[in-house]
Amino acid sequence: MxxxxxxxxxxxxxxxxxxxxxxxxxxxxxxxxxxxxxxxxxxxxxxxxxxxxxxxxxxxxxxxxxxxxxxxxxGGDTTQYDEVQYEGYGPAGIGVLVEALTDNKNRTSSDVRVAITRHGGTMAGAGAVSYMFNSKGYFVINREGLDVDEDQMLEAVLEAGAEDLQTSDDEFEIYTDPKDFAAVRDALESQGFHFTTSELTMVPENTVPIPEDKLETFQNMIDALEDNDDVQNVYTSAQWPDEAPAN
Structure with missing residues (x-):
């Protein structure tokens, strides 16, 4: 058995x-x-x-x-999708920003509201949370098999016009101004680098630790939001237990 x-x-x-x-x-x-x-x-x-x-x-x-x-x-498919954004709070005032593409805003609004409020969060008005985030270009390069150290990577990133490099044992994470996204991408690709992630994202200016007793509930909230077919991205200002605080 x-x-x-x-x-x-x-x-x-x-x-x-x-x-x-x-x-x-x-x-x-x-x-x-x-x-x-x-x-x-x-x-x-x-x-x-x-x-x-x-x-x-x-x-x-x-x-x-x-x-x-x-x-x-x-082929002339006439389906129309609207880009919509929802804002809310999780435990301890953690900001939650939800981006969706939907053909039925009433349905999506209701679903997002249920996902947030059912897991102890609250909805917020437009602009109440989004000001906490900055739009950034974001790239991830897997370090496995890559014969480049942190100093060499930093030099390549700065020459490409990026703003910041964060290094872990497994990955290089690169951040850039959104208007420089394409130029940085093309410059790094021309040097032979390959990305496991290449996207525009929203980065919180500051992060908030998730209360230990709310960790599971908050994770369930994020799972419920991400499981929605209309939701494209979920951003939060949460500081997870294994993360260093943003500053």
Whole structure:
């Protein structure tokens, strides 16, 4: 029975990972569709589409999935998605910023409200939370097999025009001004660097530690938000237990 239980646990984790991967691809497909509808399906002439395609490649999204989303946009699909943003608070005043693409704002607004309030949070008005965050270009480079030390990486990053480099044992994390995103990306790619993440993101100016007794509830809130098909991104000012505080 132990062997069967082990296989069942492994299979359960694989199914959960597959479901999560499928949801990520679904969200990126919606972004591809929107970008192509608004600016055409040629990434060389559509910077927004190029950005989403970079995101798709970083997520190892199959080329067939990308093609289907672009074909849908080119084929005259009349679906309209609105970009909407919701703001709220978690425990200890932690800011929660939610970005969504939806074809039904009433549905999405209700779902987001339930996800936040059901897990002990509160909704906030426009601007109440977003001022806590700064828009940044964000790249991650896996250090495995990379023959570059921190000093060499810092020199390359600064020459490319980026603002900041953060280093861990496993990764280089690079931050840049959003207007310099494409130039920094192209400069680093020309030096042979490959990104596991390449995106525009929202970075909190300061972080707030999650109260220990609220950790599970807060994680459940984030999971509920990210599980929503309409929600594209969830940003928080939370300082997780294994993170250093932002300043």
């Amino acid at each position: 132990s062997g069967h239980s082990k296989w069942h646990n492994i299979q359960g984790r694989k199914n959960a990972q597959d479901a999560k991967r499928g949801k990520i691809f679904q969200k990126i497909s919606r972004e591809l569709f929107m970008a192509a509808k608004q600016g055409g399906s040629d990434p060389d002439n559509n910077p927004s589409l190029r950005l989403v395609m970079d995101k798709a490649r970083a997520a190892n999204m199959p080329k067939d999935n990308i093609k289907r989303a672009l074909d849908k946009a080119e």
